[in-house]
Amino acid sequence: MAFGFFRKTETADLILHNGHVFTQNPELPWASAVACKGEEILAVGNFDDMEDITGKDTYLIDLDGKYVFPGFIDIHRSPVLKAFEGRYADLSECSSADDVADAVRDWAEENPDSEIVFGYGYRDDLKPEDFRDESDDDSKDNDDEEGAGCSVSAAVLDQACSDRPVLLLCANCIDCWTNSAADRIIIDTAEEEFVNTITVGYVLNLLIPFDFDSVEESVRAEIADLSDKGFTSVLNLQSPDYFESLYQDSIIGLYNEGQLRQRFFGSYFMNRPLLPQGLVHRLMARRTNCLELGGMIHAEMLNLYLDNTAAPVPFSQEALDKILEEVCDKGFGIFLEAIEKEDLIMAYNALEHVRSKGYKNVFVIASDCEASSEDTADLIYWESAFKTWGTNVFSPGSLTGSVSSVEEAIDHLTIDAASVVGMSEKLGTIEPGKLADMAVFDENLFDLSLNLLPRVHTSMTVLAGEVVYDAEAENDMELYNLMASQQL
Numbered sequence: 001m002a003f004g005f006f007r008k009t010e011t012a013d014l015i016l017h018n019g020h021v022f023t024q025n026p027e028l029p030w031a032s033a034v035a036c037k038g039e040e041i042l043a044v045g046n047f048d049d050m051e052d053i054t055g056k057d058t059y060l061i062d063l064d065g066k067y068v069f070p071g072f073i074d075i076h077r078s079p080v081l082k083a084f085e086g087r088y089a090d091l092s093e094c095s096s097a098d099d100v101a102d103a104v105r106d107w108a109e110e111n112p113d114s115e116i117v118f119g120y121g122y123r124d125d126l127k128p129e130d131f132r133d134e135s136d137d138d139s140k141d142n143d144d145e146e147g148a149g150c151s152v153s154a155a156v157l158d159q160a161c162s163d164r165p166v167l168l169l170c171a172n173c174i175d176c177w178t179n180s181a182a183d184r185i186i187i188d189t190a191e192e193e194f195v196n197t198i199t200v201g202y203v204l205n206l207l208i209p210f211d212f213d214s215v216e217e218s219v220r221a222e223i224a225d226l227s228d229k230g231f232t233s234v235l236n237l238q239s240p241d242y243f244e245s246l247y248q249d250s251i252i253g254l255y256n257e258g259q260l261r262q263r264f265f266g267s268y269f270m271n272r273p274l275l276p277q278g279l280v281h282r283l284m285a286r287r288t289n290c291l292e293l294g295g296m297i298h299a300e301m302l303n304l305y306l307d308n309t310a311a312p313v314p315f316s317q318e319a320l321d322k323i324l325e326e327v328c329d330k331g332f333g334i335f336l337e338a339i340e341k342e343d344l345i346m347a348y349n350a351l352e353h354v355r356s357k358g359y360k361n362v363f364v365i366a367s368d369c370e371a372s373s374e375d376t377a378d379l380i381y382w383e384s385a386f387k388t389w390g391t392n393v394f395s396p397g398s399l400t401g402s403v404s405s406v407e408e409a410i411d412h413l414t415i416d417a418a419s420v421v422g423m424s425e426k427l428g429t430i431e432p433g434k435l436a437d438m439a440v441f442d443e444n445l446f447d448l449s450l451n452l453l454p455r456v457h458t459s460m461t462v463l464a465g466e467v468v469y470d471a472e473a474e475n476d477m478e479l480y481n482l483m484a485s486q487q488l
Contacts, residue, residue, distance in 0.1 A: 015061070021430060033046060041435070189206055227469035237337075241282070260296055261469055271304075301421075339367070
């Protein structure tokens with residue numbers, strides 16, 4: 001009679017062998033094989049020593065001398081804004097209400113087929129009242145019943161585009177401008193639905209400015225491009241919550257279809273002081289929405305953009321300390337972008353505040369500035385932050401001139417990036433018990449010059465123990481589709 005005293009050896013689902021596996025584990029820097037069970041790494045070492053965990057159902061991949069690295073993690077871009085690039089009027093460079101109107105007019109003329117003219121990124125110190133046009137005085141005298149109840153911005157935007165609804169979202173993500181056509185839709189629908197308070201969220205959900213099918217195509221293309229570069233995880237930064245929620249809807253669809261190729265680490269973008277209680281409520285709601293997505297989609301970080309010199313509503317040290325204390329109390333990580341040196345010093349002081357309260361949350365400070373020894377002389381915890389360079393959301397790659405060697409670059413893309421997203425215990429190295437996220441390359445990346453590293457293409461990526469990208473198979477499929485289309 002068997003009583004289960006002897007546990008049967010666990011067999012691997014997948015084994016990559018006959019290759020060069022760079023583990024990022026100092027105790028075993030290189031190996032020739034790695035075995036995966038479920039979503040995790042089961043064993044790392046020599047294939048000859050894996051006989052006991054190789055079963056009849058184990059999928060074996062002969063690497064034929066290829067090189068395996070821990071899956072890269074992108075922490076300096078915005079895949080969300082990249083996917084939406086060109087789909088809206090970029091208002092970030094507008095310095096006046098007149099500039100906003102001109103940008104809307106140009107985009108509307110260049111995109112005549114867009115049912116809704118949507119723009120994003122105007123500064124929140126720009127007010128439609130500041131717009132001045134030769135027809136202003138006449139328009140005031142000729143207001144008719146049709147314009148009753150319309151927004152102040154309608155007078156500006158109607159002159160830029162009146163044949164379609166226009167909706168502009170402020171860089172702070174809590175204000176918007178609309179034209180008369182948009183206002184009429186909003187007012188009529190709100191009356192029908194008995195809505196007493198019209199919020200920006202209500203307007204965005206009513207005047208949906210994007211075609212979901214085309215957005216999903218862009219998301220698929222962005223994900224494919226990331227896979228081709230060896231990225232198995234990405235941290236999204238500096239995009240409004242509305243854009244990220246649409247992007248997330250697309251990747252949830254891919255997740256349900258079993259076609260997701262990267263882990264997605266979302267962040268809530270904030271560039272002005274908000275009431276801590278309301279902010280925490282939004283963060284908690286985002287976290288709840290991701291709980292059942294198998295650890296593939298995360299919402300565990302506040303992305304705070306600190307630029308007090310240019311901000312219409314600057315942060316005080318007290319307000320920043322209070323916000324970060326409340327956020328840390330709920331277990332969220334902090335990615336703080338400090339633009340000027342004064343912002344960097346304020347960030348270090350905020351770090352000092354939350355650390356003195358006993359919070360050990362992930363705290364990242366991204367800045368191109370440096371603090372002097374005098375600036376940090378009275379600070380105890382300033383070195384406990386992960387310090388990295390500033391973010392370029394539209395950058396084609398995650399590396400800049402801030403790294404000086406290939407070794408440093410790979411460290412930044414793996415173990416350092418895993419710390420930034422709060423997953424150092426699960427990502428960044430190839431070790432038993434870690435998540436099986438890996439990138440396979442034809443060449444040894446350490447043999448490349450640093451300037452060539454961003455241009456390298458992966459042969460294969462493995463996510464959670466499954467091959468999610470195979471360059472050879474993808475090329476064969478593209479060739480097949482091309483030949484099929486020519487025959488038609």
